Amino acid sequence: VTAGWLIDPSTQGNRRILLASVPSGELREDHFARDEVAVPSPEAGELLCRNLVLSIDPAARAWMSQRTYRAQLSMGEVMAGYTLSQVVAECHSGYAVGDLVFGQGGWQQFSLARAEDVHPVRRRFDLATHMSTLGITGLTAYFGLVRVGAPKPGATVVVSAAAGATGNVVGQLARVIGCRVVGLAGSDAKLGLLTRLGFDAVVNYRDPGLRSALRDACPDGVDLYFDNVGGPVLATVLSLMNIHGCVVCCGAIAGYDHPENATSPPGIPGILVTRRVRMEGFLVHDYEHEWDAAEEILAGHVSRGEIEPLHQVIDGLDNAPKALIGLLAGANVGKCLVAIAGEVSGRAVRRP
Amino acid sequence: VTAGWLIDPSTQGNRRILLASVPSGELREDHFARDEVAVPSPEAGELLCRNLVLSIDPAARAWMSQRTYRAQLSMGEVMAGYTLSQVVAECHSGYAVGDLVFGQGGWQQFSLARAEDVHPVRRRFDLATHMSTLGITGLTAYFGLVRVGAPKPGATVVVSAAAGATGNVVGQLARVIGCRVVGLAGSDAKLGLLTRLGFDAVVNYRDPGLRSALRDACPDGVDLYFDNVGGPVLATVLSLMNIHGCVVCCGAIAGYDHPENATSPPGIPGILVTRRVRMEGFLVHDYEHEWDAAEEILAGHVSRGEIEPLHQVIDGLDNAPKALIGLLAGANVGKCLVAIAGEVSGRAVRRP
Numbered sequence: 247v248t249a250g251w252l253i254d255p256s257t258q259g260n261r262r263i264l265l266a267s268v269p270s271g272e273l274r275e276d277h278f279a280r281d282e283v284a285v286p287s288p289e290a291g292e293l294l295c296r297n298l299v300l301s302i303d304p305a306a307r308a309w310m311s312q313r314t315y316r317a318q319l320s321m322g323e324v325m326a327g328y329t330l331s332q333v334v335a336e337c338h339s340g341y342a343v344g345d346l347v348f349g350q351g352g353w354q355q356f357s358l359a360r361a362e363d364v365h366p367v368r369r370r371f372d373l374a375t376h377m378s379t380l381g382i383t384g385l386t387a388y389f390g391l392v393r394v395g396a397p398k399p400g401a402t403v404v405v406s407a408a409a410g411a412t413g414n415v416v417g418q419l420a421r422v423i424g425c426r427v428v429g430l431a432g433s434d435a436k437l438g439l440l441t442r443l444g445f446d447a448v449v450n451y452r453d454p455g456l457r458s459a460l461r462d463a464c465p466d467g468v469d470l471y472f473d474n475v476g477g478p479v480l481a482t483v484l485s486l487m488n489i490h491g492c493v494v495c496c497g498a499i500a501g502y503d504h505p506e507n508a509t510s511p512p513g514i515p516g517i518l519v520t521r522r523v524r525m526e527g528f529l530v531h532d533y534e535h536e537w538d539a540a541e542e543i544l545a546g547h548v549s550r551g552e553i554e555p556l557h558q559v560i561d562g563l564d565n566a567p568k569a570l571i572g573l574l575a576g577a578n579v580g581k582c583l584v585a586i587a588g589e590v591s592g593r594a595v596r597r598p
Numbered sequence: 599v600t601a602g603w604l605i606d607p608s609t610q611g612n613r614r615i616l617l618a619s620v621p622s623g624e625l626r627e628d629h630f631a632r633d634e635v636a637v638p639s640p641e642a643g644e645l646l647c648r649n650l651v652l653s654i655d656p657a658a659r660a661w662m663s664q665r666t667y668r669a670q671l672s673m674g675e676v677m678a679g680y681t682l683s684q685v686v687a688e689c690h691s692g693y694a695v696g697d698l699v700f701g702q703g704g705w706q707q708f709s710l711a712r713a714e715d716v717h718p719v720r721r722r723f724d725l726a727t728h729m730s731t732l733g734i735t736g737l738t739a740y741f742g743l744v745r746v747g748a749p750k751p752g753a754t755v756v757v758s759a760a761a762g763a764t765g766n767v768v769g770q771l772a773r774v775i776g777c778r779v780v781g782l783a784g785s786d787a788k789l790g791l792l793t794r795l796g797f798d799a800v801v802n803y804r805d806p807g808l809r810s811a812l813r814d815a816c817p818d819g820v821d822l823y824f825d826n827v828g829g830p831v832l833a834t835v836l837s838l839m840n841i842h843g844c845v846v847c848c849g850a851i852a853g854y855d856h857p858e859n860a861t862s863p864p865g866i867p868g869i870l871v872t873r874r875v876r877m878e879g880f881l882v883h884d885y886e887h888e889w890d891a892a893e894e895i896l897a898g899h900v901s902r903g904e905i906e907p908l909h910q911v912i913d914g915l916d917n918a919p920k921a922l923i924g925l926l927a928g929a930n931v932g933k934c935l936v937a938i939a940g941e942v943s944g945r946a947v948r949r950p
C-alpha cells in the first residue's frame with residue numbers, strides 16, 4: 247500500500263447485502279441477506295473504495311435470476327450494482343486516495359476494484375446528479391437515443407417508463423434534438439411531471455384504450471420507440487410504427503417481476519419487413535470508450551438547464567432491497583439511488 | 599400512338615389470371631380465376647408491354663390476403679407480379695418498341711405501364727437469369743445482405759430458404775464476400791445443391807434436432823441471419839446469435855400458408871438487449887435508385903462464374919397458380935418463373 251488510508255479498518259466493518267435465494271415472480275425482502283465482514287486491503291493495481299452512492303437498477307432483478315450479459319449472481323454473492331465511490335486506500339493503481347470513481351462496487355460499504363475497472367469522476371454537480379443524468383442511466387439514454395436510434399429533428403419519439411431513470415433523460419434529450427416527444431408512464435403524478443419536463447404529450451400505459459390514446463398523441467405515427475418495458479406496450483407501439491421506424495431495445499422491465507408480461511409482440515418478423523422497421527438492442531457498456539465524451543455533452547445540457555436531473559435518494563444501504571422492490575413496482579420517479587455513506591473528507595490517516 | 603405495334607391487337611386477346619377469392623390457410627387453384635379481355639392501347643406516357651417472363655414470389659400469397667407494403671388485392675383484380683416484358687407499343691414514353699423492360703405487369707399477357715414505373719433491361723444473359731439472379735430476388739439478396747446486414751469477411755452467415763430464389767443468391771454472394779455460409783433448406787436434394795454451389799455447411803430445417811445441428815454447423819455462433827421464413831426457425835437461429843449479431847428480415851414465408859407458424863419468436867426484446875442484436879426489415883423497392891448499380895455488380899459475379907443463376911421455368915401463364923402453390927409448399931429450387939410468351943422479334947407492324 248503506497249499511501250495512507252482515509253478510514254481506519256480496525257474500527258470499521260464492511261456491511262454487505264447478499265443474494266439469499268433466487269427470486270421467481272415478485273421480488274421480496276427475504277431474497278436478500280445481510281452480513282458484515284472485515285474491510286479488505288488493496289493489492290497491487292487495486293483500489294479500496296468507500297461506496298458513497300449506490301445505483302438501484304431494474305436489471306439487478308434479472309441478474310438475480312438469470313444469465314444476462316453478465317453471469318447470474320450466485321447464492322451468497324454480494325448483490326451487483328453500480329457505485330460512486332471515494333478511494334480510501336490504493337496500491338500502485340494510478341489513483342489517489344480521495345479520488346471519486348464510478349464502478350461496480352456492489353451493495354456494500356467497501357469494495358476492491360482494479361484500476362482498469364473504474365472510471366474517474368470529475369465532480370461538478372451534486373453526487374446524485376453524477377449518478378443519475380450523468381451516470382450509467384443517463385449514458386444509457388444518450389447512447390440508445392443518439393447512437394442507436396439517431397432520430398432526426400421533427401421525428402416523433404415515444405419513450406416508455408418515461409418517468410424512470412433512463413426514460414426521463416431520453417425524453418429530455420430528444421426534446422433538445424428537436425423531436426416531438428411522447429412519454430408513457432403509469433400514474434397521473436408521473437405524467438404531470440413529464441409535462442413539466444417538456445414532454446409534448448403523455449399517455450398512461452395502463453389506459454385500456456392505450457392504442458388509440460397513443461395514436462392521438464402521435465398524429466404522424468411513431469418514428470422511434472425507446473423501449474424500456476417490452477411486453478404488451480411494445481406490441482402496441484409496434485403497431486403504430488412508421489415506415490423505416492426504429493425500436494431501440496433498452497430493457498424489458500415489464501417481464502422481470504411478471505413473466506406473464508414477457509411475451510414477445512405478435513407479428514415478428516412480418517411487421518418489421520412490411521414497415522422496414524429496425525429493432526436493435528444495445529448495452530451502455532459497448533460504448534465505454536465514449537463515456538467521457540458523452541458525459542461532457544450531458545453535463546453541458548444540465549449546466550444550461552436543458553436537462554433537469556431527476557432522482558430519488560433513499561438513505562442507508564439496508565434500504566437497498568426495499569428500493570429495488572419499489573422500483574420494480576413502479577414506485578420511483580427518476581433515478582433510484584441509495585446513499586450508503588456521507589461524503590468522506592479530511593486527510594488520510596496512517597494505515598493501522 | 600407514335601410507332602407501329604409489334605403485335606396485332608385485333609387478332610390477339612389479353613389472357614389474365616385474377617384473384618377469385620381471398621385465401622386463408624393453404625392456397626388452392628380455386629382462389630384464382632381466368633379471363634380474356636381486349637389488349638389495351640397506351641395513352642401518353644404509357645407503354646404496352648407483352649409480358650414474356652413472370653416472376654412467382656411468395657409475397658404474392660400475402661398480397662392476396664392482407665395489406666402489406668402494398669394494398670391488398672381486391673376480388674377480380676389481376677394478380678400482381680413482376681414481369682420482364684417487351685415493349686410492343688408506346689406513346690411518348692421515351693421507350694422504343696422492342697425494348698425490354700422490368701416492371702409489375704401482373705399475371706397477364708399484356709399490360710400497360712407508365713414509363714416511370716418500369717426499368718430498362720439491357721440484355722446480356724438469357725431472360726431467366728435477368729429475372730432470377732439479376733432480377734428482383736437477386737437484388738433483394740444484394741441489398742439485404744450487403745446494405746442491411748453488411749457482414750464482415752469471416753463472419754458466419756446463416757440463410758433460410760437457402761435453395762430459394764433469394765436465399766441462393768444471398769449464400770453465393772456471402773461466399774464472394776468471404777463469409778462462412780450455412781444454408782437451411784428442407785430436402786436432401788436442396789441441401790446437395792447448396793453444397794455444390796459452395797455453401798460451407800447445410801442443415802435441414804425439418805431436422806428435429808435443428809438447434810444442435812445448427813450449432814454444430816456454426817461453431818463460432820451466428821453473426822448474420824438472413825431470414826426468409828420467420829416462425830420456429832427464426833426462434834432457433836435467434837437463440838444462437840452472437841453478440842452484435844444481425845437478423846435481416848426479408849420475409850416470413852413459413853406463415854403465409856400456415857398462420858400457426860407465424861408466431862413471433864420468444865424472448866423479444868430481451869434477447870435483442872442481452873446480445874445487442876439488430877433485427878431489421880427491408881424492401882428492395884427502398885433501393886430502387888440503386889438497382890442499376892447493383893445489377894452491374896451481380897452481372898459481374900455471374901460473368902465471372904462466382905454466382906451461378908438458379909431458376910426453374912414453368913411454361914404457360916395458365917400454370918402460374920400451380921407454380922405459386924408449389925412454391926409455398928417448398929417445391930421449387932431457385933427462382934420460380936413462368937414463361938408467358940416466347941420472345942417477340944421481327945419488325946413492328948402497323949397498328950390496325
